[in-house]
Amino acid sequence: MKVSVKQIGRGQEEQAIILCYEVNENVKNIVSYIKAAGDTLAGYVDERVSQISLQDIFYVEAVDDRVFAYTAKKVYELKCKLYEFITLFENRRFFRCSKSFVINLMKIDNVRPILNGRFLATLFSGEEIIISRQYVPELKKRLLGENI
């Protein structure tokens, strides 16, 4: 595919236009990536709000009634429920891997099986997150089948 990049002035809105013969999986992936690249989310540290780029989030964890997003350096509290986060960003390469964790597929270094049908995902940060047994088939379907 031929790629063209054109610089525009600050007054104009940035946009990406894909000219293709058919909207196949590759095109859908590119669209999904472009959408995710520009997305930000409000995160709170000590009641101070910051904008976090979705791409910087390694994983999101629900602890009691609070939800936290983990980036390489900081932990932000999100003012939403875990199910709301996954509903909004599932098609942005986020995957619910257990009852209380959502993981960024782009931040997984590798996965390996552990006892009882579960997998352990090692992130680029070195942290390890368990992928629950019930979510393993969904991960396989999402990654190996279709619908990335």
Add this chain to the structure above:
Amino acid sequence: MSFKAFLKKCLMEYFVITTCVTAAIAILGQALDPTARFGYEAYWSPLTFGFVGLIPSFITYSRKELSFQQALLRKAIHVVVLEVTLVAFGFWVGILHAFSDTSLFMLSVFIIYLAVNLISWQFDKKDAGEINKTLKSLQGRSEQ
């Protein structure tokens, strides 16, 4: 894990168990009693032992996600119950008579147990390899 998924897993394990039981009978039979002769009813043996061996698998079933320690504990209880169940069944159907038979039988059961778990582990390892490959491709493609 849903109960349906659990039954599907049991079915897959059943075929592995029956194959391993057949292999165990062949190896032990050739080593211990190579001149033995038996009829068609012998073909039921791996199928029956496979089925009886599956019953204690319900110990490992849980709707809730088990922690590593809980899963390990259930596996340990499972192997003990499995041994006791199969030894009792072996005495009941008359294939076990003495302690020497029993210890060899128990060793065979344990080896089959390890084999089934190893095969299951190999499937998971293969899946993990494919997932890792796809993840790398996905991440590499997006970095361009």
